[in-house]
Amino acid sequence: MDTFDLHPDLVPAFHAILRKARRIVVFTGAGASAESGIPTFRDAQVGLWHRFRPQDLATPEGFLRDPALVYGWYEWRRAKVAAAEPNAGHRAIAAWAQTRDVTVITQNVDDLHERAGSSRVIHLHGSIFAARCFDCGAAYKLPPPSVDAAGTGEAMDPPRCAACNGLIRPGVVWFNENLPQREWAKAEELCRTADLLLCIGTSGLVYPAAGLPQVAAQAGAPIAQINPEATDLDALADFNIRGTAGKIMPRLVAAAMQG
Numbered sequence: 577m578d579t580f581d582l583h584p585d586l587v588p589a590f591h592a593i594l595r596k597a598r599r600i601v602v603f604t605g606a607g608a609s610a611e612s613g614i615p616t617f618r619d620a621q622v623g624l625w626h627r628f629r630p631q632d633l634a635t636p637e638g639f640l641r642d643p644a645l646v647y648g649w650y651e652w653r654r655a656k657v658a659a660a661e662p663n664a665g666h667r668a669i670a671a672w673a674q675t676r677d678v679t680v681i682t683q684n685v686d687d688l689h690e691r692a693g694s695s696r697v698i699h700l701h702g703s704i705f706a707a708r709c710f711d712c713g714a715a716y717k718l719p720p721p722s723v724d725a726a727g728t729g730e731a732m733d734p735p736r737c738a739a740c741n742g743l744i745r746p747g748v749v750w751f752n753e754n755l756p757q758r759e760w761a762k763a764e765e766l767c768r769t770a771d772l773l774l775c776i777g778t779s780g781l782v783y784p785a786a787g788l789p790q791v792a793a794q795a796g797a798p799i800a801q802i803n804p805e806a807t808d809l810d811a812l813a814d815f816n817i818r819g820t821a822g823k824i825m826p827r828l829v830a831a832a833m834q835g
């Protein structure tokens with residue numbers, strides 16, 4: 577395993593893999609959107625929310641216990657996402673696809689990869705913009721966010737389903753819930769056939785998504801990781817690049833395109 581700072585071009589073995597790789601899978605987590613101002617769960621513990629753990633805010637049990645608390649948290653996050661812009665990392669990934677077969681598998685519920693121009697994006701954890709009824713599953717069309725994205729949010733009663741009067745919930749995958757089956761199958765297949773897996777801004781703690789790098793490793797793909805901090809994926813990765821997505825990705829993609 578190689579660990580290096582900011583200079584992917586200084587590690588010849590990695591540079592060679594980058595230039596040769598044709599089928600690339602980019603696996604992103606909350607850190608990929610951090611430089612767009614979308615807080616990771618850890619950073620989202622501000623204001624009203626500092627007393628709550630992700631388990632209180634991102635589980636079906638937490639939602640049923642206190643729907644207004646959970647719904648308000650997601651409305652605040654939806655406003656933040658709507659007000660945010662893709663960062664240099666998202667844009668570099670999109671640019672890479674002009675010369676390579678690049679697919680993004682993301683754990684993020686935002687749409688910043690798409691807005692940066694990536695056309696092949698698999699969302700393992702749903703979308704913050706797709707709401708549905710907790711009881712009958714009917715889709716619910718959300719109005720534009722009414723919350724101040726610059727504020728710290730507040731509790732808000734969820735709307736009710738027109739069909740069954742059930743509570744409306746965000747269309748994200750919570751802890752203790754299953755991943756969407758089709759997306760998961762496609763993600764596994766992509767990891768089995770990739771020439772290179774790049775993990776960006778994910779702590780590697782949230783399963784089953786965190787198992788994808790193992791699928792790629794078993795299939796023999798080299799694995800590189802971009803993260804300013806050490807993570808649970810360090811031991812599995814062949815190359816650990818310590819830095820942020822917005823700083824590293826433009827350089828990495830520029831180096832890849834030299835080949």
Ligand SMILES: NC(=O)c1ccc[n+]([C@@H]2O[C@H](COP(=O)([O-])OP(=O)(O)OC[C@H]3O[C@@H](n4cnc5c(N)ncnc54)[C@H](O)[C@@H]3O)[C@@H](O)[C@H]2O)c1
Pocket residue numbers: 604605606607608609610611614615616617618683684685686701776777778779780781782802803804805807819820821822
């Ligand atoms: N933007 C979003 O949609 C969003 C935001 C927060 C959490 N989530 C959800 O929370 C769960 C948490 O798992 P996770 O692994 O995605 O996130 P995580 O919060 O567990 O880990 C974030 C990782 O990003 C790293 N990081 C921070 N800033 C970075 C940067 N600028 N560049 C690169 N890396 C950076 C951190 O060191 C950390 O390892 C996911 O399931 C996801 O669905 C989504």
Ligand SMILES: [Zn+2]
Pocket residue numbers: 709710711712713714737738739740741742
């Ligand atoms: Zn309903």
